[in-house]
Amino acid sequence: MAVNAKAVKRRIKSVTNTKKMTKAMEMISAVKMRKAVETVQHTRLYARLGRELMEHLAHLDEPNVPLLEQRPVQKVLAIVISSNRGQCGSFNANLFKKTKLLFEDKENLGAYRNELGVDEKSNGQFDIDIIAVGKKSVLFGKKYGYNVIAAFDELSERPSYEDIRPIANMAIEGFSAKTYDKVVIAFTEFQSSLVQEAKVRQLLPFSAKELEKMTQKLPTEETNTKEGAYPIEGYLFEPDIDVIVEEVLPRLVEIQLYQGILESSASEHSARMVAMKNASENAGEMIDELNLTYNKARQAAITQEIAEIAGGAAALE
């Protein structure tokens, strides 16, 4: 067996280094994931109170604000939230697969509720523009030929609420100006550190149901407000309902987007954590195997040497 013991030794060293690296990445991702989850939980109360308020206002009368307006879909804006970096398993691939699937299902994507309150399917004749959050979604947009109107690839690891405002503003303005008739957001929902699911949700026209779906996920620690009678009829509104709805709605849209981004961030980190964990384990196995090979090679060399010495001695006799 002509295995070069020295080369194997070198290989072992290099794999050991790789293992150290993946191990470190795994631990860092675990911390980052925890922080992101924490931030998501902080936003939850705000989102819930805002949503409750909106629901109660909707009881009173149908608020007539631009952000709630349902209209036939001629153009869709999709905010696709991916990671900036790779090394996170199938995180981005899953998101893009799901997004692509939905983009192709235009009848449902373009569905809207008409004046009579009936859901109507679209004829599928509309374009999709993309706001890319994260470098990978820019690539996604380019690859499949969607029009990427903006790219936000410099968000920090833990984006603050202020950071995401420009994104929300862009969506709100586009919708208000009737450039887009529907805004959706594609993100990865964080269910647990092992399970993440790519999701596409409607952002505009605003729907309290969609927001509720988003905020109810994840184990909640605070649901302490007293349930029960909530006689909104007795409420005073200063200055009036419309002004208040106009204040609340954009904030809820922002919150929904913020949550999508935070959940994606949590998912990204946990996906990376799992990927790196696997990598570390594989590296460990590889090291074991290489060690075996190295020992065999060493043993073979020794045996050969002894055989040579014995052979030499025998020749002298």
Added chain:
Amino acid sequence: MITFKIVTPNGVTYEDDIEKVTIPTGDGEITVLEGHVPLVSTLSAGEILVHKNGQIVHLAVSTGILEIRPNSEVYLLADTSERAEDIDVGRAEAAKARAEELMKQKDALADVDFARIQAMIERETARIGVSKRYRDVK
């Protein structure tokens, strides 16, 4: 007692059972006591005074929504909020100066930017005011 909570997107910044609170709304300052009529109003940037056991807590808030629920629960949904002692006056002043500088070049600005900077100036002014008053009292 009033159940009082200030909620921002970054979490709950203040939470307590209190006796009285003064809040700046879009239509002027109001003071809420126990048993206040249910009310929803807008919040403007300014100072909040929380009275509890004869003590007064100063807080700075920026814009948002104010909701008073029937059983003396008061919720403020604010964009930001801080206790007076946590405000970094130096930073607040720098931020205000920066915003005013931007304002001077307003010809080049769109309406949206203008509104945003205006809001920023208001917010920083409120923070500086709250912090200064707090320091004077001390």
